[in-house]
Amino acid sequence: MQAHCQLFGTLGCHLCDEAEQVLQPFVAQGLIVELLDIIDSADWLERYALTIPVLRRVDNGQELNWPFDEQDVLQLFT
Numbered sequence: 001m002q003a004h005c006q007l008f009g010t011l012g013c014h015l016c017d018e019a020e021q022v023l024q025p026f027v028a029q030g031l032i033v034e035l036l037d038i039i040d041s042a043d044w045l046e047r048y049a050l051t052i053p054v055l056r057r058v059d060n061g062q063e064l065n066w067p068f069d070e071q072d073v074l075q076l077f078t
Contacts, residue, residue: 003077004032004058008048019053
């Protein structure tokens with residue numbers, strides 16, 4: 001899988017940790033996941049504070065809100 005995505009979350013978020021685990025098999029296949037802390041941007045904090053973790057495709061901006069599983073991630077990239 002040659003794709004690039006961003007995972008919006010924050011430190012200490014157990015759901016964000018779970019989302020990272022869901023993404024691990026895809027990372028092993030070449031998915032690039034950029035971890036972004038919503039604390040680093042007022043815009044991100046306002047937009048995602050109540051919905052993290054959120055996975056976003058870099059190429060088209062399509063987003064996937066938690067909860068998601070491996071099948072949901074596959075659908076995001078097809």
